[in-house]
Amino acid sequence: MGEFTYFGREICFDPKTFRTFAEELSEIRQGKGNSAKFHEVGCMIEFSISVLDRKTKASIRVREFQAGEEETVLSASFHVDYDLFVNALHAKTMQFVDELAGVDIA
16 A cells, blocks of 8 residues: 655646546446546646456556756556445546536636
């Protein structure tokens, strides 16, 4: 078991990207899809889930711009329990999408 913490400023997520992620999770649960991907606006932070024969892998990739240097990249993948992870994430995601629908975005 481990933990990953990332601190960043001005990280923005597009509501449409979040809704798409929720739809992709629904497709996984219905057996119609095998992957879901969520990323922030600049695609510097990406989270994805892939399912193959009910073997589920979650991945995270964080890129950090370094002025005058090569980009720093941190990535990790790990296997997760399909039922516990995908179903719990889907429930939380759908709850957030419902709450997001009630927010007036100017």
